Every structure is written in C-alpha cells, then in structure tokens.
Amino acid sequence: MTAPEQSEMPFAVVQGNPVLALPRDLYIPPDALEVFLETFEGPLDLLLYLIKRQNLDVLDIPIAEITRQYMGYIELMQEMRLELAAEYLVMAAMLAEIKSRMLLPRPAGNEDEEADPRAELIRRLQEYERYKQAAEDIEALPRLHRDVFQADVEAPERKVVQMLAEVTLKELLLAFREALQRSEMFAHHHIQRETLSVRQRMGEVLGRLKADEFTDFSTLFAPEEGRHGVVVTFLAVLELMKESLIEIVQAEPYAPIHVKAASASIADGDTALTTD
Amino acid sequence: MNAEQTKQIVEAALLAAGRPLNLDQLLAVFGDESVQPERDALRAALAALADDYEGRAIEIVQVASGWRVQVRAGLAEWVGRLWEERPTRYSRALLETLALVAYRQPITRGEIEDVRGVTVSTSIMKTLLEREWVRIVGHRDVPGRPALYGTTREFLDYFGLKSLDELPTLAELRDIDSLNVELPLDDPNSPHEVQAIEEPAALADNE
Amino acid sequence: MNAEQTKQIVEAALLAAGRPLNLDQLLAVFGDESVQPERDALRAALAALADDYEGRAIEIVQVASGWRVQVRAGLAEWVGRLWEERPTRYSRALLETLALVAYRQPITRGEIEDVRGVTVSTSIMKTLLEREWVRIVGHRDVPGRPALYGTTREFLDYFGLKSLDELPTLAELRDIDSLNVELPLDDPNSPHEVQAIEEPAALADNE
Numbered sequence: 001m002t003a004p005e006q007s008e009m010p011f012a013v014v015q016g017n018p019v020l021a022l023p024r025d026l027y028i029p030p031d032a033l034e035v036f037l038e039t040f041e042g043p044l045d046l047l048l049y050l051i052k053r054q055n056l057d058v059l060d061i062p063i064a065e066i067t068r069q070y071m072g073y074i075e076l077m078q079e080m081r082l083e084l085a086a087e088y089l090v091m092a093a094m095l096a097e098i099k100s101r102m103l104l105p106r107p108a109g110n111e112d113e114e115a116d117p118r119a120e121l122i123r124r125l126q127e128y129e130r131y132k133q134a135a136e137d138i139e140a141l142p143r144l145h146r147d148v149f150q151a152d153v154e155a156p157e158r159k160v161v162q163m164l165a166e167v168t169l170k171e172l173l174l175a176f177r178e179a180l181q182r183s184e185m186f187a188h189h190h191i192q193r194e195t196l197s198v199r200q201r202m203g204e205v206l207g208r209l210k211a212d213e214f215t216d217f218s219t220l221f222a223p224e225e226g227r228h229g230v231v232v233t234f235l236a237v238l239e240l241m242k243e244s245l246i247e248i249v250q251a252e253p254y255a256p257i258h259v260k261a262a263s264a265s266i267a268d269g270d271t272a273l274t275t276d
Numbered sequence: 277m278n279a280e281q282t283k284q285i286v287e288a289a290l291l292a293a294g295r296p297l298n299l300d301q302l303l304a305v306f307g308d309e310s311v312q313p314e315r316d317a318l319r320a321a322l323a324a325l326a327d328d329y330e331g332r333a334i335e336i337v338q339v340a341s342g343w344r345v346q347v348r349a350g351l352a353e354w355v356g357r358l359w360e361e362r363p364t365r366y367s368r369a370l371l372e373t374l375a376l377v378a379y380r381q382p383i384t385r386g387e388i389e390d391v392r393g394v395t396v397s398t399s400i401m402k403t404l405l406e407r408e409w410v411r412i413v414g415h416r417d418v419p420g421r422p423a424l425y426g427t428t429r430e431f432l433d434y435f436g437l438k439s440l441d442e443l444p445t446l447a448e449l450r451d452i453d454s455l456n457v458e459l460p461l462d463d464p465n466s467p468h469e470v471q472a473i474e475e476p477a478a479l480a481d482n483e
Numbered sequence: 484m485n486a487e488q489t490k491q492i493v494e495a496a497l498l499a500a501g502r503p504l505n506l507d508q509l510l511a512v513f514g515d516e517s518v519q520p521e522r523d524a525l526r527a528a529l530a531a532l533a534d535d536y537e538g539r540a541i542e543i544v545q546v547a548s549g550w551r552v553q554v555r556a557g558l559a560e561w562v563g564r565l566w567e568e569r570p571t572r573y574s575r576a577l578l579e580t581l582a583l584v585a586y587r588q589p590i591t592r593g594e595i596e597d598v599r600g601v602t603v604s605t606s607i608m609k610t611l612l613e614r615e616w617v618r619i620v621g622h623r624d625v626p627g628r629p630a631l632y633g634t635t636r637e638f639l640d641y642f643g644l645k646s647l648d649e650l651p652t653l654a655e656l657r658d659i660d661s662l663n664v665e666l667p668l669d670d671p672n673s674p675h676e677v678q679a680i681e682e683p684a685a686l687a688d689n690e
Contacts, residue, residue: 041575041576041579041599041601042599042600042601043600043601044599044600044601045600059657085601085602087600087601087602091600123656124598124600126656126657127598127656128598128599128600129654130653130654130655130656131579131582131583131586131598131599131653132575132579133654134579134582134583134585134586134650134651134653134654135575135578135579135581135582136578137582137650137651138578138581138582138585138642138650138651139573139578141642141643141644141651142556142642142643143570143641143642143643144640144641144642144643145566145570146563146570146571147556147559148553148554148556148559148643149288149292149553149554149559149562149563150292150501150502150551150552150553150554151291151292151497151498151541151551151552151553151554152291152292152293152294152498152499152501153291153334153345153346153347153498153499154344154345154346154347154499155346155347155352155355155356155358155495155499156346156347156348156349156351156352156355156356164407165364165365165366167366167371169435169436169437171371172371172374172375172378172435173375173443173444173449175368175371175372175374175375176371176372176375176376176378176379176449177449177450178368178372179372179375179376179391179392180391180446180449197439197440197441199379199380199381199382199440200381200426200427200439200440200441202381202382202413202426203381203382203413203424203426203427204413204426206382206413206414206424206426207411207413207414207426209414211415243416244416244417245382245414245416245417245424261414261415262414262415262417283540284539284540284558285540285558285561285562287539287540287541288540288541288554288555288558288561288562289561289562289565291498291540291541291552291554292553292554292562292565293565294501297565301565304564305561305562305564305565306561307561307564332491332494333491333492333494333495333498334494334495334498345498347495347498347499348495351491351492351495354492354495354496354512354513354514355492355495355496355499355512357511357512357514358496358499358500358504358508358512360511
C-alpha cells in the first residue's frame with residue numbers, strides 16, 4: 001500500500017499554519033497510521049481532536065474547515081480499509097447538513113430565535129469532552145494494585161466458619177402451602193390434625209426399633225402420657241404395620257408381643273405395600 | 277539510602293506481599309543491583325522491624341521460603357472471626373422438603389418428590405440432616421429400601437413447637453394469615469418479615 | 484478490655500483481612516455484643532493506630548467500605564516490583580464508559596452510547612460487571628426495559644474514594660450564547676478553571 005495522499009488534510013500545524021500536503025519525503029508507515037486512526041473513540045473524539053489540535057474553542061467551531069478535515073480522515077480511513085463504524089458516516093452527514101445551513105442567510109431580526117445550526121453538535125461535543133476528561137481523571141486516581149497496595153498479613157488459623165441460616169415457622173408454612181397448592185394435596189383432606197401426632201409418633205417408634213432385634217411391644221407405651229398418648233402410640237403402630245414398616249410377632253395368644261423394624265429378608269412373603 | 281528508608285521499604289514489601297519473601301526477593305524490590313542495599317543492611321532492617329513489632333499485633337517470623345509478617349498467635353481467636361461466612365438463606369425447595377417431612381413423616385425422598393413434582397437434591401437432604409432438623413427413622417420395605425425421614429426434637433425446639441400437633445392443619449394453612457392468633461408466627465415485637473439473617477434467638481422469644 | 488488490647492485486635496484484623504473493614508465488621512471481631520467495645524473506643528483505637536503509623540511504611544485510610552491499611556504512596560514504586568505482572572491497563576473506551584456510569588448513574592447502555600457517539604461493546608460492560616465496579620441497579624421503564632447501571636462500593640474502594648462526592652469535579656457545560664458576551668475567546672482563565680482539580684498530564688497522547 002502506498003502512502004496516502006490527502007491534499008486537503010493537514011497532518012501537522014507548523015507555526016500556526018496547517019500543513020495540508022503530506023511532504024513527499026515523509027513516509028508514514030501504513031501500520032503506524034492505522035494505529036493512529038484507531039486511537040479515536042468515535043466521531044466525537046475525532047472531531048475534538050481536530051478542534052483541539054488547532055486550539056479552537058468548541059463553542060465556535062469553523063464548521064466548513066472542520067468538516068473538510070473530518071471528511072479527509074474518513075476518506076483516509078476508508079482508503080486504509082479500516083473498519084469504519086457507521087457512526088462516522090452519520091456524523092459526516094450531520095456535518096454536511098450543518099455546513100449547508102450555515103450558508104443560508106438568517107432572516108434579519110430574529111437572530112435569537114433562530115438557533116445556531118451548530119448548537120446540537122456543540123452540545124454533544126462538550127458533553128462528550130467532559131466525560132472524556134472524567135475518564136482521564138479516573139485513570140489518574142490512585143488505583144488498587146497499581147498505586148495502592150493493601151496490607152495482607154498472614155493470619156493464624158484462617159479457617160472459614162459456615163454460619164447456619166435462620167428460618168421462621170411462617171416461611172416454612174408458606175413454602176409448604178405453595179407445594180401443596182401445586183400438588184393438589186388440598187383436594188384430599190387425608191391429613192388431619194389428629195394424624196399429625198400419630199405421624200410424629202410413627203417416627204419416634206420407628207426410631208426406637210431395630211431391624212435385627214425385637215423390642216417388647218409394651219415398652220413402646222408410656223403410661224405417664226395418659227390415655228391419649230397410649231392411643232396415639234397404638235395408632236402409630238397400626239399405621240406402621242399398614243405401611244409394612246414394622247414386623248409384629250406373637251408366639252402364642254397372650255404371650256408377649258414383640259416388634260421390630262421391617263427388613264427385606266423377613267418380609268419376603270409380604271406383598272410390598274407402597275404408599276398410596 | 278539510609279537505614280530508615282531501607283527498613284521502610286522492607287516493611288512495606290513484607291506487609292503487602294501476602295507471602296513470605298526471601299532476601300533475594302527483598303533485594304529485587306529495591307531495583308537493579310546498583311541501588312540494592314547490602315544483605316547485611318537488609319538483615320539489620322529485619323531485626324529492627326522485629327524490635328518495632330515487640331508488643332504489637334504482628335511479628336516477623338522466618339519460615340522455609342523466607343520472612344513473613346503474621347498476626348500473633350494470641351490474637352487468633354479474634355482475627356479468626358473475620359472469616360465467618362454469613363449464612364445463605366435456605367432455598368424454597370429446602371423449606372418445602374422440610375415441611376413435607378414434618379407433615380407426612382415418615383416419608384421417603386421419592387414420596388417427597390411425588391408431591392413436589394421435582395427431584396429433591398441430595399444436598400437438601402444432607403443440609404436438613406446436618407442441621408439435625410430431620411433424621412432417618414427407618415427404611416421402607418420396598419425395593420431399594422429407601423430411607424424414611426422424620427423430624428427431630430431439635431426441629432420442634434427450633435420452631436418453638438411442643439409437638440407436631442401445634443402445626444396448623446392443612447385446612448388452616450389455606451388462610452395462613454388467620455393463624456397468627458393460634459401460633460407464635462408473628463411476634464409483633466420482633467420483625468420476622470425481614471427475616472432473620474442474623475437473629476438466631478429470633479424464635480426463642482416467641483415462647 | 485483495655486484500650487491497648489482493643490487497638491491490638493483492631494490492628495490485627497485490619498492487617499489480616501485483606502479488605503477494608505467497617506465499624507460493624509470490626510466490632511464483630513470482638514465476639515458477641517456483650518464483649519464488644521463501644522464504637523467510640525474503636526474510633527479511638529483507629530486514631531491511635533493512625534498516630535502509630537506516622538512516619539512508618541503504612542497508613543490507615545478510610546474508603547467506601549471501611550478502613551484499610553495500605554502502603555504509603557511514596558513506597559508504591561518499590562512494592563509494585565513484587566508482582567511481575569504489570570497492572571492492567573484499561574482502554575479509553577472502558578474508562579469513558581465507567582466515567583459515564585459513575586457520574587450519570589443510573590444510566591442505560593443506550594444513554595452511554597448517546598454521549599460517546601459510538602456503540603458500547605458487550606465485552607466492556609461484561610468486564611465492568613465482572614470487576615464488580617458496576618452493577619445493574621434496575622431497569623428503565625421504557626420499551627425493552629433496558630438495564631440501568633450504577634457503580635459499586637468496590638469501585639469506590641478500588642479508586643480509594645469514600646463516596647461518589649470525592650470523584651473529580653466534572654467540567655461544566657458552557658452555553659453557546661455565552662460566547663457572544665464573553666469575547667475575547669482566548670481568555671486563558673475562563674474555559675478551564677472549572678476543570679478537574681488535579682490536572683493529569685494524560686492529555687499528552689493527543690499531541
């Protein structure tokens with residue numbers, strides 16, 4: 001690729017005069033130019049560069065001149081086959097439009113009402129410039145791991161202790177209600193208040209029984225619980241039997257009754273009762 | 277570079293490194309050889325620092341890979357609390373599982389899954405068992421002999437219940453807001469709605 | 484517990500934590516409430532430590548999430564040599580995006596693009612989110628419900644700020660009409676006096 005020739009675009013400003021033509025003897029390697037062009041963060045950034053380079057005030061940009069320079073860069077970028085973001089072309093169109101509006105004579109007498117055609121562009125340039133500056137300010141802030149190093153001293157026994165989460169009963173019940181609503185368990189009212197204590201007792205009884213050892217049936221009952229407690233235990237035992245969770249044996253009538261947790265080997269004669 | 281500056285740079289390096297530094301690594305901090313202090317000057321700086329740290333929270337020790345600054349062992353009890361992890365909230369899946377165990381115990385995992393319509397992860401059962409809210413009370417006598425789960429006394433204690441009977445019936449559950457009168461669900465004095473994260477004693481005061 | 488012990492525990496915690504600690508976190512190190520010192524006692528301990536560190540290699544600074552002990556700025560040059568990796572350089576595109584989020588939060592990606600005049604790549608937003616400098620704080624109630632971004636405490640910590648108020652002042656916008664009355668334009672004092680307090684030499688790369 002040959003060095004680009006851009007007659008109108010100043011590559012430098014020498015003593016205030018823009019150097020429009022690339023001196024024939026100055027060769028800029030295409031790679032370097034590419035890097036240079038790629039440093040722009042978009043059309044606003046490029047425009048700001050063009051303005052700042054000539055020490056112009058953003059508020060009073062010579063639109064015709066800046067537009068010409070901008071178009072020069074766009075052509076150069078296209079010539080370099082840089083991937084040109086669509087935003088650059090949109091800006092080119094905007095500049096062209098402003099330029100043409102600047103050429104129109106303003107109606108005399110209502111200068112104030114007629115907005116400067118450059119106003120929107122100037123607003124955007126200023127807006128962008130202040131955040132560009134802000135980015136540079138942030139870049140200059142002392143930064144952790146670059147300018148600031150935090151003390152990090154070895155601690156004895158650095159073990160992580162996992163704390164336990166807390167739950168309220170209400171949360172638990174709300175979760176349950178939702179599960180029930182999904183499962184339509186509400187349709188069958190087969191769990192009543194009464195059976196809850198039976199179910200609790202089923203767990204308790206089952207927990208006391210072993211599969212390889214018989215337990216005396218009578219020891220399952222605690223007389224101090226009263227009649228109600230005995231009934232609950234009895235219902236629990238019946239329920240456990242129904243669910244084939246326990247085995248009950250009695251050698252002969254009136255002999256002591258023994259209970260053990262069901263195990264597969266003994267229960268082979270049984271039709272396995274799955275839960276309903 | 278004077279001894280004071282050398283000591284400051286050594287201290288800064290040791291405190292910030294987060295790992296032990298040997299003499300060579302400490303020297304490298306100073307830049308290339310022309311500006312590095314003598315090794316003896318470094319040793320002197322380390323000794324001076326050890327003196328400075330006398331009676332302070334930290335100490336300099338020499339370990340296999342070099343020198344390091346560490347918190348004195350006597351302060352371990354306090355510093356160790358820095359790494360107590362905040363509890364994560366329990367998932368809805370876990371709460372549903374727990375509720376099903378409470379209401380339908382003894383119950384197998386498969387039966388819980390039938391009601392919930394989704395699988396119950398092993399980690400949920402593990403958490404509930406570790407928390408000692410749930411225990412294995414037996415095995416159902418079907419192929420595979422699945423474990424039967426039930427709730428524990430700790431479960432009742434935690435939720436401030438004397439027995440499972442105190443849990444609302446399913447009918448009552450439909451209108452959970454009316455339960456407040458019967459159950460210690462919402463103590464107006466303790467804001468339970470915002471739950472709990474750091475409030476282990478929250479349920480105790482319901483009793 | 485006397486003031487000296489309190490100071491030692493505070494120092495040990497700050498040095499070992501590897502992150503800033505606020506008063507609550509420092510209090511928690513002491514154990515449960517019955518044994519925690521008064522907050523004023525903690526503040527006194529922090530002040531005493533700051534005095535101790537006078538003239539030493541480290542200092543205590545307050546950032547958004549609390550206090551941290553760090554190497555004094557003058558020693559960063561040496562300490563930086565401990566790590567072979569060069570500190571990450573962030574692109575201008577990323578820093579400009581970050582600046583817009585910091586100064587104009589909550590802000591959508593589209594609004595950032597409007598100001599910058601170019602699209603903001605997904606990878607930039609991803610990097611900012613992964614670094615935890617930026618987070619989604621909500622969604623704007625317009626079609627598509629675009630995410631609104633804001634900065635985090637980690638962002639402030641990272642840049643050594645206590646709050647967003649400490650960000651460098653944003654340049655003021657000048658009105659185009661002011662041009663006509665304020666001629667001549669070349670008053671060297673006027674346009675830039677409102678600029679950032681610390682003028683970085685960073686513009687150099689623009690020529």
